[in-house]
Amino acid sequence: MSQQKVIMINADQCCGCRVCEMACSLYQEKECSPSLSRIRVVRNEAVGDSFPIGCALCTKAVCVEVCPTGANQIDPATGTGVIIEEKCVGCRACVRACPFGAAGISYKTGKAYKCNLCNGDPQCVLHCPTNCLEYAPVELTVRHRRRALADDVIAKLKGE
């Protein structure tokens, strides 16, 4: 488990450019459309804040649980999302249940879509110009974050 990689978010780095949405929809759906992107950016233009939201790769994924046909799955080998298109009936159960708003129905096919991490090379991460998105092992990344925070606090306590 310590090696499982997910798309980590450096929260203060998102500039809201939405390159991730374009890279995703073009790579996955062969069309440029935010509506087909597995990752979406929430922007607040007035104050210049943005934040990307995509599939969290839930351990107990509600989209899988609620799927009535078994189309919505997690690949046990890689831990990433899979939609068996032949089984999907476009009922939106996954869309309605996902607490992150990260599932969707393609307007092209009428079937559900979900992030599959581009077979290990997520294109949203590849093209993120600010390095807000990072494809990295969860455990290791949070260790780094903890350490950076601790170093910072300790330095302040010592008056450095």
Added chain:
Amino acid sequence: MYGWRGKRIRFDLTKGKWEVEETPYEYRRKWLGGRGYNSEVLYNEVGPDVDPFSPNNLAMLGVGPLSGTFGPSTGRVTVTAKSPLTGGFGDSNMGGHWGAELKFAGYEQIILKGKAPKPSYIWIDDDKIEIRDASHIWGKFPRDADRIIKEELGDKDIHIVTIGPAGENLVRFACTFNDCYRAAGRTGHGAVIGSKNIKAIAVRGTGGVKIADPEKFYQITSDWRKTMRTDPMAQGLYAYGSLVLIMPCNYEMGWFPWKNLKYGYHPDARNISGEVWAKKHLKGKEGCFSCAIVCGIHSEIRDGKYAGEYTGGPEYEACVPTGPRVGIIDSNECLHGAVLTNNYGMDAIEAGASISWAMECWEKGYLTAKDTGGLELNWGDAEVVDKLLRMMAYREGFGDILAEGPTIAAKKLGVGEDCLVSTRGMSLPGDDPRGLGFGYGLSFAVGTRGGCDHLRSLCCLELSGYLYPGLNEKIVGTEACSKPLVTDGKAKMVWWEEHHKAFVDCLQVCCFNTHWSYGCRNEHLIPMLNAVTGLDFTEEECLTIGERIYNLERAYWSRQLSGKNDDVVPRRFTHEPMPENPAASSGKVLPIDEMLPDYYKLRQYEPETGFPGDKRLRELGLAYVAEELKPYREKYIAREKQKKAKKKDKE
């Protein structure tokens, strides 16, 4: 259909009606999109007799085939109208996300005609269109209007074009915004939209852009994006926004626009440099749609009198006009000016130029307290700048005359012609060609929207010598022009860049990719266009499209009898050597006459009138324009003869 969505909306605001029109293949191939569409419609439908504030003027917003794709910064929009500032052809473009959203909704262009009976805003929800009451947001700042409309429509993910109070009050240089702070600054179309009683255009698009060859498009764009990570200009822009310019502009080249561009240098310019800004004011980065550079910033004031104020930006050209141009060098005060121009919805450049013109007039004694209603217009007085910006936006007191822009103000008051830094009625930005480069100077003289025009040719090739060696050899045929302060090859450089820029503006991708940095060149851009559209554009065809648009815009001026007589730069640059400074510009003047004749030849303009050449117009598929110009040529020649005779009489 790939790339384009192939539709545009024509609003008749007087009747409260609209029509969705298809753009046929031949049309798309000839005019491409964005600026091309807008210029074509303006030329054909808004003649020389139409008053810019009349309902018969058009305000248009256009996007192109690459808009809303994975291409380079594809959120841009060109806004076009007959300019109330210059009375001639006017357009400018803005970044943000609205352009992409319009495309996702299914359109490339919006055309506004007529005048709504009461303050209104437009709501485009994919194929559902509505004109709604805006009386409750009339008078609001763009960012507040943006918030209220989003709350009202119940969706904060939509994108909205807005105008500010200045647009409503018909300030002749009011601008158009989207996403709160992204301004299409120049030529005053914000006031044209205001004159039509339109406050905002909100868009929600849930569709997409079909790509003819997605794998190829993805490959080309991915490869190009990787190169942008190491592009030297892109890196500078990413780190500091366009304020990265301040240090080289002032300390090396000497084109810092100090006091109405009289001087090119100030010892404390680093106060507002990107490097200092990043520590003192930078609140965060904000990227336009699909951007590979991310020059956008948000800034805040943390101490002093204006503490707590914030705004999107400013970029270089929005920071210097209400700063150094009016003699202010304190960064808090510069930023405060930018906050105000954003809030009121005014073109920062023209607003700063109005004030700096008045300040120079005051210094020379042309204006006194009697004219200004008691205000003393001393250089560097931030209080006065604050007051004047408000007075202009709401057309109060002396602000009412400054809201006409300096060129009209000088005419009305009958003073200060010699203090104008403008061509064709529009003020120059904070780019002094005596230091920035002679190519820039040439483009100021000939630009098709008047004085701006560093953005008509965006003649960065002359600055690119050391960053992109070999590029000029390829494009202009010589590396001799790779330095700013020489005249060699500049005519050809400007000529080429003007075509290229027009082409880029049709695609509505950001010129910081294609001109400022040369990271995205035609060898990337044209294959991208072909992969997206499935067509077979060549570089030659694309540049011809650019040339066609350029000539059409020039013909727009010709039809208003503006030709060779207006191809001049302000006296300041040709007759006043740059005051002594430690930078390269010291003592320089702009040798415009060494470049203009070559430029005319390349453009095939008529030597006598400066009208587009009849033969070239026909070759460009503009025979109808060539026919139309004939009587205007006669009129122009007759008028010039008369002028000469009058001059002789006086002598």
